[in-house]
Amino acid sequence: MDQQGRLGLIETGEDGSAPPAADANDSPPVPVETIPPELGERANDSQPPVAVETANPPPKRRASARSMGGKHRAISISEFFTKNRHLLGFDNPAKALLTTVREAVDNALDACEEAGILPNITVEIDPVTGYDDRYTVLVRDNGPGIIKAQIGKVFGKLLYGSKFHRLKQSRGQQGIGISAAGMYGQITTGRPVTVISRTGKRRPTHRMVLQIDTRRNEPKYLSEEQLEEWDWEHGTEIILTIAATFKGGRHSVDEYMRQTAMSNPHAHIVYRNPRGVDHVYERQVHELPKEPEEIQPHPHGIELGMLMRMLRETKRRNLTDFLKEEFCRVSQRNAEEIITGTAKRVPDRQRNQMLRRNPKAMERHEVEALFKVLGETKLHSPPTNCLSPIGHEDIRTGLFALFDPGEHDPSEFFVTGETRKPAVYRGNPFQVEVGLVYGKGLEGDNAAEVYRFANRVPLQYQAGACAITKAVQSLNWRQYNLTQPRGGFPVAPMVVSVHISSAWVPYTSESKEAIAHYPEILSELRLALQVCARRLQRHIRRQRKQRDAEKRKQYLEKYLDPISEALQEILGFNDQEKARVSVQLTELIDPQEEEAEPEDEAEVDEMVGRPIRHVEVVPEDQATTDDGSRETTSDSIVSPEGAEEVAQATLGLELPEGAED
Amino acid sequence: MARKKTIDPEKADEITIETLAKLAKGIHQSITRGRYPELISPVRSLQNVKEFRKRVGYLEIGEKIKTRTLSVNTVKTFAQTLKMMSLSKDLVETNDFATKRDAYYQSKNWGPAAFKDQPESDTVMDDIEAMVSRYGLGREHLRYIPDEHGGSVAGALKVHDKDLETGEPEVIDCTRFGSGAYSIPSWVEHLDFETDADFVLCIETAGMFQRLQSHKFWRKYNCILVSLGGVPSRACRRFVRRLSEQAKIPVYAFVDCDPYGVANIYRSLKVGSGNAAHVNHLFCVPQARFLGVTPKDIVDYKLPTHPLKDRDIKRANDALSNDPFFQAHPKWQNEIQRLLDMGVRAEQQALARWGLNYVIDEYLPAKLKKTGSFLP
Structure with missing residues (x-):
């Protein structure tokens, strides 16, 4: 879990300084910075974080460089969210409800599958008494549960997740969803998020009520207690109160649940909508989907910023090993080929020097050359065992x-x-x-x-x-x-x-x-x-053919009889002969020409x-x-x-x- | 195959039954031998008309044939055709007849093979007629008679008919109709003729016929008058044909001088039509000659005229370029061309310019003196 990365607060510099998380009581030592690529630019341009309180003496004249410098500060992703919630799917109350349910259910299913548990999911949406635009959303799963120390981070900190820094098929990708839902609820209703979780039969059940400190992107605990009893041996339950509207139709939560049941036949889902209608989607498949493997990045799929980060963070001592170990589909030969190509583009380095180069020490122009060569080198396609189709x-x-x-x-x-x-x-x-x-x-x-x-x-x-x-x-x-x-x-x-x-x-x-x-x-x-x-x-075609054949048969039967009848009338033969003519006519005109299509x-x-x-x-x-x-x-x-x-x-x-x- | 041989009226019914049986037998054999039965008939269109041969005397159907093989698409028509043949056999055997309309209503007993509407039954009837035409038979032999009759007769003729019910012979004296006339029945195959007339005069308009009958023109010139009533009906053509053949007397046509009178009325009477060429051998009067009115008469008698209409000109040009009959007769080509050059037409009644009975007193007697100069 550790190296899968976590945390998304903006940081600076190359020295891996920890973010200014206030008191790290309940958070484990934070590893090196991890910037989502799309935020990297901004992060690098910004100044080191400065304490917010001291930052704004109102200037009465044009700002000096000093005072302007004082105004530059890190933007917490939580703050960013409050201003840009539409980017995450909270643009209107109806959509916010769907997004909230979706993030919670996606997480629940991911957690169960990763732990190898057949998912049992309960979703309940209830109107808040006294309001017609507020709902509580409850999502409970029988997943592995979350250890107490992590609960706050998972639900109370944006861009904190286990899924962003790995290449493995999962529903969630960014670690932004559920905490964003919590933050949305907090912004719109002022209500905190309640989380109940238990990690095993003999383990305690924790119930925590928490808020997000939007400035610092940190969880703030309002209360925590141990429950004496909880129905499930392990699992997690989250309860959020949000401003929302419940609607039907294609974009509705009902529709989401129905479609989720369709694409997750291995899950048992019980869903109650705000109108009190219960839906039970029973488990259709009693085996978990094949577990997708986690894979390393493929050289053709990375971007320059990501390559730079990987070079900085790697534990490998030389470039050859770095390429072989940190990427998939790079063999010794591939690695040497890549490095040879890179050395050609970097006049001040010899090939042999390059082979042994310390990744951390690589200069910008070297990295750019390497990046270019990586994209041009022919390599095998990435392994596909990271995929788990529905079948x-x-x-x-x-x-x-x-x-x-x-x-x-x-x-x-x-x-x-x-x-x-x-x-x-x-x-x-x-x-x-x-x-x-x-x-x-x-x-x-x-x-x-x-x-x-x-x-x-x-x-x-x-x-x-x-x-x-x-x-x-x-x-x-x-x-x-x-x-x-x-x-x-x-x-x-x-x-x-x-x-x-x-x-x-x-x-x-x-x-x-x-x-x-x-x-x-x-x-x-x-x-x-x-x-x-x-x-x-x-x-x-087959259907049409059948229909045609049927029509044809009826049609023929209708007219074959008059033919044999008329012949009998003209030629005066007996009924036996007439019957014979009828049979022969049928055979003649409608042979069993079922040219079976090769399937x-x-x-x-x-x-x-x-x-x-x-x-x-x-x-x-x-x-x-x-x-x-x-x-x-x-x-x-x-x-x-x-x-x-x-x-x-x-x-x-x-x-x-x-x-x- | 003995095609289009003249059918002896005495044996007509026998031949009809034989032909029907022959056709049915062929179909029956195909079926029992596991082959697809076929109905064969000549192609009925002007394209399938042979070059005119004077020796033959009518427009002959060409060699093109149409084969209808039993299949899913043809099974209904096949059934209806056979049922119609069966009905025909029945009619001959009971000495009865049916009009197209009768046949259509009869089919209502045939269950699924019943005709939906009369056009459907007409088509099947035309097909059957075309089929048996290869054996010299016409629709009338099958006892399917046309609804239209048309044509009146007066003059020196006794028609021998039969009472259908009693079988008693009936003799009709065509001199004894007063100012009226004998009406040609739809079905003339069974009629016999007794006459000593010198010729048959076929007249286009009822008005002219009435004048000649009322003034007993036939008494003075010992002839039989026939009113064609425009383009003659099948019965009328067949009547004139059988009459002239039995009595061995010439037939003269007296029609308007315009492309319609020449190319439609006279041509149909004499050599049959292009579209029903398969029955022309029955419905032609090869002995017919053109008495008038000729383009020359317009000049000679200074007849009042009307200008040719567009459709007259088209019809005339059609006759010149497409009609095998006119193509075989340069004299006719000259006459038609002359008419086109004059750009006018004249009706037979235009002779009234010189007095109402000028036609009886002057025109016809003059013409009948020079029958050798009649157009072919």
Whole structure:
């Protein structure tokens, strides 16, 4: 945990001075500075932090350099947030509620999975009596719990997290979310955050009420106590009070919970909305997703600032080791090649000198040369075991959580799913999955519904800015027998869900609402959609053919009899002969020409021209069925029989362990 | 195949039944041998009309045939065609007949094969007629008679008919209709003729026919008058054809002098039409000759004229460039060209300029003195 980094207060200098955290009573020794790249510039330009109280004698004349110097001070990220909360998804009361729930649930799921626990999540939203614009949000999980010393930091300090400084697929990325929610609640209602946590059966249950000191980005404890009893052996509960509005629709919390259940079939989720409606999403898959491995950065995926930081922080004594050990996919040979290339660009250093160079001592122009060479050197793609896709079987299962089949038998729907092989954008591995359901029970005159997920988190806002939306729109669905207005979604009774998993999902903003348009990502999205669309097309054709055959048969039966009858009338043969003629006519005109379409022919991909591995164990149109015990108050996800084994088998096939060197 | 041989009226019914059975047998055999049955008929269009041969005397259908094979798309028409053939057999056997409309209503008993509307049944009937035309038969032989009749007859002729109910022969004396006339029935195959007339005079307009009948023109010139009533109906053409063939007397046409009178009325009467070429062998009167009114008559008799209309000019040009009959007759080409050059037309009643009965007293007698100069 230690070296995974933490803390986000602005610091300065290269000496690794600790931030001016006031009293470090409950915080462990803070390691070297860690600046998120996007804040790096600002940090380097700013002066060392100065005590705030002494900083502002009101000048009556033009400021002197001295007094101006006095005005420069570090901006705490918490202060920054209070002024820019829209960047984090708190722009309006309805969205703030969603963001709060989302951050809490994302954390809960991440924690459970990381600890290897099948998640049980409870979400309750209650209106605060006396207010019509305040709600308390309670999120409880059965995760590993948080040790007492960390509770304050996790919930009371922004940019404090375990996820930012590593490359591993998880829902949260920046360590900004839940504490931002706490801060939002504090700003809008003045209420503190309550956290209850227990780390094991024999461990005490701590209950802490805390606030965030927004100036210093530090937690402030209002009360702490040990609870005598708590229902759960381990887990964490957080209660926040925030100003919010509860609304329905696509952007609602209800929708978020539903979609989360869809993308997390291994979780058991109980959700009560402010109107007192309970939703129970039962666990559909009783195994945790494959745990994503943490990987080292790939040389093609880093930026200059990050390289400089890594050089400063490394424990390696020479550049060769640094390259080999701190990055993935750099062999001895690669390292030597990189250094040789760097030495050529640095006239004042010999190659041999460079090989043994102390990373910490490297000068700026050396680092820049190294950075350039890193980007140009040919290297293997990063390992893909840092990814944990939903799996196309589960994505198909989950689709039924996204719409209500109504009176229709789910087996009437066409369901398909496709998990692409991992690919890479800018040195970051990612993987695309698409699930598609089509059937007459869905509304046919409307545009298809498209659901977007990133690392199992539903994306509900900014559809227009998202690469997923663009990929769906840019595909020519007409080619697959669907109607499509120019540049729009196809018009069909269809639901599409798209999932991107990656160690670092390139969101367009910190509020994690849309995925950036990297060409590699768009291309993978299109390929996955094409595979599903092609199968859908086959289904539509087959359906049409069946319909036609049926019509044809009826039609023929109608007219074949008059033919044999007329022949009998003219030629005067007996009824036996007439029957014979009828039979022969039928055979003649309607031979059983069921030219069975080869189902598992190797499909050749249109765009790249390589065969797609297509593992399809269960016939596609044998959609999942539900046992019929649907309760009015609970949405349950239907589970296909044997889906798990299939998913296992498929995962094993489609995601070979480790690298594909 | 003995195509288009003249059908002996005595044996017509027998041949009809045989032909129907032959066609049905072919289909039956195809089916029992596992082959797709086919219905074969000639292509019915002006494009499939042969070059005119004087020896033949009518516009002949070409060699192009249309084959309809039993398939999902044709199964309904196939069923309807066979049911229509079956109905035809029934009609012949019961010595009855049906109009197109009758047949349409009959089909309502055929269950799913019933016709939806009359155009549908008309098409099937035309197809069947085309099919049996290859065996020299027409629709009338199948006992499907046209709804339209048309054509009146007066003069030195006795028509031998039969009472359909009793089978008793009936003799109709066409001299005894007063100022009226005998009306040609829709179906003339069974009629016989008794006459000593010298010729048949076919008249385009009812008004002219009435004048000649009222003044008993036929008595003085020993002839049979036929009112065509515009383009003659099938029954009328067939009547004149059978009459002239049996009595072996010439047929003279007296029509307006305009492209319609020449290219439509006279041409149809004499050699049949382009679009129904498959039945022309039945509905032509090759013996017919053109008495008048000719373009020369307009000049000679100083007839009052009207200018040619656009559609007249178009029709005339069409006749010159497309019609196999006129293409085979340079004399006709000259006449039509002359008419076009004059740019006028004259109706037969224009002769009334010289007095109402000028036509009886002067024009026709003069013409009949020079029958050898009639246009072909």
